[in-house]
Amino acid sequence: MTKRSATRQSKTAYTMARPRGGATSQRRRQTKSPPPPAPRKIGPALHAAARSATGQQLLSLALILFGMVTVVTLAGINTGTLITAWGRLLVFIFGWGAYVAAGLLVCLGLLWMRHLVHCPMLWRWRPFLGFELAFFGLLALSHIFVRQEGWDAVLSGHGGGVIGWALSFSFIYYTTPLVTAFLMAVFVLVGVGMAFDITAEDFRALGRRLRAAWSDYRLARMERAAAEAAAAARAAEKEAARRAEGSTLGPGLAISPPPSRPHRKTSPASPPAATPSAPETPPIAPVKPQLTLPSLTLLQPARAPVLSQEEIDRKSRIIEQTLTQFGVPARVTEVRQGPTVTQFGVTPGFVARGQDGEEQRKVRVSQISALADDLKLALAARSLRVEAPVPGRAVVGIEVPNEEIGLVTLRRVLESPEFAQCHQPLCFAVGLDVAGTAVGANLSAMPHLLVAGTTGSGKSVFVKAIAASLIMRNTPAELRLIAIDPKMVELSHLNGLPHLFGKAEMELERILRVLRWVTVEMEDRYKRFARVPVRNLEEYNRHLQRQGEAPMPRIVVLVDELADLMMAAPDETERSLTRIAQMARATGIHLVVATQRPSTDVVTGLIKANFPARVSFAVASNVDSRVILDTPGAESLMGQGDMLFLAPDAAAPRRIQGCYISDEELEALIHFWQQQAGATPARAPWDALAESSGPGQWRLEGETEDAALLEKAIALAQQQGNISTSAIQRRLRISYPRAARLMEQMEAMGIVGPQTAAGRKRQVLSGDDDAV
Numbered sequence: 001m002t003k004r005s006a007t008r009q010s011k012t013a014y015t016m017a018r019p020r021g022g023a024t025s026q027r028r029r030q031t032k033s034p035p036p037p038a039p040r041k042i043g044p045a046l047h048a049a050a051r052s053a054t055g056q057q058l059l060s061l062a063l064i065l066f067g068m069v070t071v072v073t074l075a076g077i078n079t080g081t082l083i084t085a086w087g088r089l090l091v092f093i094f095g096w097g098a099y100v101a102a103g104l105l106v107c108l109g110l111l112w113m114r115h116l117v118h119c120p121m122l123w124r125w126r127p128f129l130g131f132e133l134a135f136f137g138l139l140a141l142s143h144i145f146v147r148q149e150g151w152d153a154v155l156s157g158h159g160g161g162v163i164g165w166a167l168s169f170s171f172i173y174y175t176t177p178l179v180t181a182f183l184m185a186v187f188v189l190v191g192v193g194m195a196f197d198i199t200a201e202d203f204r205a206l207g208r209r210l211r212a213a214w215s216d217y218r219l220a221r222m223e224r225a226a227a228e229a230a231a232a233a234r235a236a237e238k239e240a241a242r243r244a245e246g247s248t249l250g251p252g253l254a255i256s257p258p259p260s261r262p263h264r265k266t267s268p269a270s271p272p273a274a275t276p277s278a279p280e281t282p283p284i285a286p287v288k289p290q291l292t293l294p295s296l297t298l299l300q301p302a303r304a305p306v307l308s309q310e311e312i313d314r315k316s317r318i319i320e321q322t323l324t325q326f327g328v329p330a331r332v333t334e335v336r337q338g339p340t341v342t343q344f345g346v347t348p349g350f351v352a353r354g355q356d357g358e359e360q361r362k363v364r365v366s367q368i369s370a371l372a373d374d375l376k377l378a379l380a381a382r383s384l385r386v387e388a389p390v391p392g393r394a395v396v397g398i399e400v401p402n403e404e405i406g407l408v409t410l411r412r413v414l415e416s417p418e419f420a421q422c423h424q425p426l427c428f429a430v431g432l433d434v435a436g437t438a439v440g441a442n443l444s445a446m447p448h449l450l451v452a453g454t455t456g457s458g459k460s461v462f463v464k465a466i467a468a469s470l471i472m473r474n475t476p477a478e479l480r481l482i483a484i485d486p487k488m489v490e491l492s493h494l495n496g497l498p499h500l501f502g503k504a505e506m507e508l509e510r511i512l513r514v515l516r517w518v519t520v521e522m523e524d525r526y527k528r529f530a531r532v533p534v535r536n537l538e539e540y541n542r543h544l545q546r547q548g549e550a551p552m553p554r555i556v557v558l559v560d561e562l563a564d565l566m567m568a569a570p571d572e573t574e575r576s577l578t579r580i581a582q583m584a585r586a587t588g589i590h591l592v593v594a595t596q597r598p599s600t601d602v603v604t605g606l607i608k609a610n611f612p613a614r615v616s617f618a619v620a621s622n623v624d625s626r627v628i629l630d631t632p633g634a635e636s637l638m639g640q641g642d643m644l645f646l647a648p649d650a651a652a653p654r655r656i657q658g659c660y661i662s663d664e665e666l667e668a669l670i671h672f673w674q675q676q677a678g679a680t681p682a683r684a685p686w687d688a689l690a691e692s693s694g695p696g697q698w699r700l701e702g703e704t705e706d707a708a709l710l711e712k713a714i715a716l717a718q719q720q721g722n723i724s725t726s727a728i729q730r731r732l733r734i735s736y737p738r739a740a741r742l743m744e745q746m747e748a749m750g751i752v753g754p755q756t757a758a759g760r761k762r763q764v765l766s767g768d769d770d771a772v
Contacts, residue, residue, distance in 0.1 A: 056112070056116055057113065060109050060113040060116060061113065062109075063106075063108060063109035063112065064105075064113070067102055067104075067105030067106035067107075067108075068106055069083060070083075070086065070090070070102040070105060071099065071102045071103065071106070073086070073087040074087050074090070074091070074098055074099055074102055090102065091157040091161065092157070092161060094139065094160070094163060094164075095142065095143065095153070095157060095158060095159045095160045095162075096139075096158065096160065097135065097139050097142070097160060097164070100135065126194050126195075127194065127196075127197070129191075129194060130191045130192065130194025130195035130196075131191065131195045132191070133187055133190060133191030133194065134190075134191025134192050134195060136164075136167060137185070137186075137187035137188040138160070138188055139159075139160030139161065139163050140168045140171070140180070140184045141164075141184045141185065141188070142159050142164055143159035143161075143164035143167075143168045144168050144172075144180060145181075146159040151165065167184070168180060171184075197309065208416075212415060215415070216297065216301075219295055219296070219297055220297065223295065223297065291475045291476075291477075291676050291677060293475070294471075294669055294672045296411050296414060298665065298668045298669060299410050299411035299414070299661070299665050299668075300410075300411060300662065300665060301409065301411060301412075302408075302409050302411060302412030307337055307342055311403075312337070312342065315344065316332040318378050318379055319344055319346065319375060319398060321378075322371070322378040323346070323368065323371065326374065327351070328349075328368060328371065329349035329363060330346045330347060330349050330396075331346070331347050332346055332347075333345050333346070334393075334395060336435040336436075337402075337434075337435070337436060338402075338406075338432060338433060338436050338655075338657060339402075339405065339407075339408050339432050339436065339657040340401065340402060340405050340406065340638055340642050341385075341399040341400060341638070341642075342399070342402060342434070343387075343398065343400075344399075345390065345393065345396070345397060346368060346395060346396045346398055347394070347395055347396075348363035348364070348367075348368065350362055365388045365389060365396055366388070368386065369386045369388045369396075375398060381401055382401055382638070383401060383636045383638060384398065384400060384401075384636070385398075385399040385633060385636045385655070387655075391652050397434075399434060399655065405638065405642075407660055408432050408641065408658065409659065409660060410469065410665070412432070412438070412659075413438045413439070413440065413659055414429055414469065414472065416438035418437060418438040418439070418440065419438050419440040422442060424445075425473055425474050425478060425554070426443040426444040426470065426474075426556070426590070427441070427469070427473065428440065428441060428465075428469035429465060429469045430645055430656055430658065430659070431643070431656040431657045431658040432656065433654060433655065433656050439645070439654070439656050441613070441645075441647065443466075443470075443590050443592075444585075444588075444590065445648070446590070446647075446648055447584075447585040447590050448581050448591040448592070448593070448611050448612075449590075449591070449592045449593070449613045449614070449615065450593050450603070450607070450608070450611035450613070450615070451463065451592065451593065451614075451615045451617075452603070452614070452615070452616050452617065452619065452624070452628040453596065453598075453616060453617025454596060454617070454618055454619055454620060456639065456640075457618040457619075457637075457641075458617050458639070458640060458641040458642075458643070458658055459560075459595075459596065459617055460490040460491075460560060461641065461660055461661065462615065462617075462643070462658045462659070463490070463491070463558055463560060463592060463594055464490070464493065464494075464661055464666060465658065465660070465661045466558075468666060470499075471497065472669070474554075475677070476673070477550065477553060479499055479553055480500075480501055480556075481494065481499045481500045481557075482514060482518070482555065482557045483503075483505065483558050484504070484505050484511050484557065484559045484560065485504045485505070485506055485561070486506060486508070486511065486560070486561045486565060487560055488506045490560050491558060491560050492504045492506075493666055493667070494666075494670070496670055497669075497670045497673060497674075498674065498676075498677040499673070502685075502686075503684070508568050512569060512573070512576075513686050514686055515572075515573070515576035515580070516686075517685065517686035518555070518557060518580055518589060519576060519580060521555070521589070521685075522583060522584045522589055525537070525552070525587040525588075526583075526586075526587060529586070529587075535586060536588075537552060537554065537587055540552060553588075554588040554590070555589045556589075556590050556592065557590070558592050559591065559592065559594065560594050561594065561595060561596065562593050562595035562603075563596060566601065574604055574607060577591065577607055577610075578606045581607070581610035591611075593607075593611070598616070598627045599624070599627060600627060612648040613646065613647060613648050614628055614629060614646045615643050615646070616629050616644045616646075617634070617639070617643050617658075618639040618642060619634045619635055619637075620635065622635045629644060629653055631652070633653065637655075641657055641658035641659075642655070642658075643655070643656050643658050644656075709732055709734065710742055710745060710746075712732055713728050713742045713743075713746060714746060714749075714751055716728065716731055716732075717751060717752060717764045718751075718764060720764070721763075722763050723743075723752065723761055723762060723764065724760070725739050725740050726739070727761070743762070747762075750765060752765060753765050
């Protein structure tokens with residue numbers, strides 16, 4: 001019993017320790033006998049080799065060699081069964097165009113090689129379609145003008161081959177040969193335009209250049225004719241004066257006796273022959289010369305660098321590749337080239353979602369804006385601005401600076417058709433936008449302009465360009481300028497201009513006096529409007545024209561640096577500018593204020609609220625950009641006239657390259673007006689008012705409250721006929737010394753007489769309103 005149990009236990013242990021033989025043998029069979037490798041297919045290997053970089057280069061080289069061999073075969077130099085058959089096939093299909101087709105193979109190979117090795121290219125369908133259209137049109141034309149019959153020409157290899165025969169025969173069958181030739185010529189022209197990217201805008205630009213050249217030629221010819229006529233007139237005047245002098249001496253010589261009879265014996269009472277007719281000639285009143293506006297030939301002609309199409313294609317490809325690398329598919333659909341930057345219009349693409357990729361999501365605009373720094377790095381640009389989206393266009397604008405900043409001359413904008421559409425007298429040239437379109441603005445519609453930017457960004461040049469634009473359209477009788485220049489070097493170039501009141505003011509006390517005078521002039525104009533009554537300056541000038549009086553001119557105040565005034569006299573400067581900006585629009589007074597420090601202590605809330613039109617040049621930070629424009633963006637400008645212009649009726653600022661005017665051009669304009677109207681009067685109106693006595697002189701000195709009391713005292717004296725100091729004290733409810741000062745001022749003005757006795761009333765000498 002014990003041996004059986006022991007034997008059973010040993011068998012059980014052996015069975016438990018023994019591994020499964022089936023699984024082990026199966027693993028051994030799998031290890032020893034692997035499956036045979038599948039036979040390798042040649043097609044996918046060749047396809048992969050052809051898709052590799054080396055394979056594509058070899059294919060492009062083979063295409064070049066094949067095209068060259070085809071050209072040689074068509075020329076009859078090379079022979080062979082296959083290559084000769086290939087040449088005959090090309091001649092049969094294209095006729096004389098077989099040489100062009102063979103050359104096209106060589107060109108395609110070269111372009112492919114250039115794309116792979118030297119510079120990647122953006123393959124577009126427009127040039128290929130245009131070349132194909134022009135090529136087929138030429139084949140049809142060649143077949144029309146061939147002397148042989150249609151199919152015989154195809155068999156002999158002349159004309160346009162089968163393609164040319166088919167096109168010409170199809171059109172001639174339904175029309176006439178002349179109409180067919182005209183249509184084929186149109187196809188050729190359209191194809192050439194598509195192949196070389198010639199658009200309607202290019203033809204319009206060419207037409208504008210031709211019209212500008214023709215107008216310049218006509219102006220030059222008219223000026224030359226005017227100069228010749230003036231020279232001839234001067235010569236005629238000199239000849240007439242010489243003849244008149246000779247005729248004055250002639251009768252005396254004619255009636256004079258011989259030398260034996262002295263001339264003194266002639267009767268002195270006998271008048272000369274011309275004396276009786278002298279009283280009959282009525283005196284001629286001097287005629288005031290009619291002023292003419294200056295010609296555009298005084299300004300420099302337009303010149304601007306043009307960005308090449310290769311550079312545009314390269315930057316477009318870099319933008320698309322960079323956005324794709326960051327998972328933002330997009331496509332450049334339009335390019336607008338300006339003088340400073342080129343705006344690439346990017347259309348957002350779609351991103352596939354899900355495992356099957358059927359669900360797509362539109363790329364968000366914020367994703368493109370967030371990659372501004374990466375685009376700037378990829379393009380190696382000095383600065384880059386993303387306008388997302390472009391107002392009025394379904395694209396995101398990426399503004400990339402040009403390699404060379406174009407110079408926008410003032411003449412280029414003034415002679416543009418866009419600026420010619422503005423017929424208001426206060427229209428001025430702003431510059432060219434990112435598409436190269438001229439931009440003008442109407443100062444009377446703004447009605448005031450605030451300009452800001454760092455030193456050297458172009459503020460002073462812009463202010464001088466505004467002044468030059470205004471004097472190109474207005475005579476001194478229609479427009480007067482006031483120049484305030486605390487920097488002492490910018491607006492001083494306007495000295496001597498007939499439009500300028502006095503000269504450019506530079507001292508602080510005189511500048512404050514000028515601002516007070518502008519306020520007094522504004523109030524005086526409102527009083528004149530109330531007497532008629534009219535609402536604005538245009539209606540008042542029409543009233544003066546009906547009365548036969550001279551019109552009242554508009555006044556534009558140019559302030560080159562506001563920060564200096566706000567540092568020296570902030571309260572009075574802010575009060576004067578705010579009051580003028582709030583009320584002066586109807587009186588024809590407008591402000592153009594520039595500052596290089598657009599901070600909140602300079603451009604205060606009151607000033608900013610009354611200047612809806614603003615221009616920002618390059619600033620230091622986006623904080624300064626928000627102060628002047630209420631939006632960032634000015635910190636990424638290029639400088640040298642690159643600006644953001646915010647019109648009063650615009651929702652977003654517009655990027656513009658400002659106009660440039662040189663000192664020589666400004667001097668030429670000043671010299672022209674000096675010859676037309678004379679120099680600027682040396683005495684400014686505020687100086688004349690300061691030397692007078694009256695309420696206006698007190699207001700000019702800043703004593704506004706006392707000036708108002710003086711006007712009330714004058715009105716009281718004219719109403720009563722006689723007045724005393726105590727009566728002024730009681731009626732106006734002021735102190736006795738103040739009333740005595742008012743009485744002394746009225747005596748100095750000649751309104752009341754001197755004091756006859758103590759306590760007696762004074763007699764009023766002037767009873768009309770002119771004394772006020």
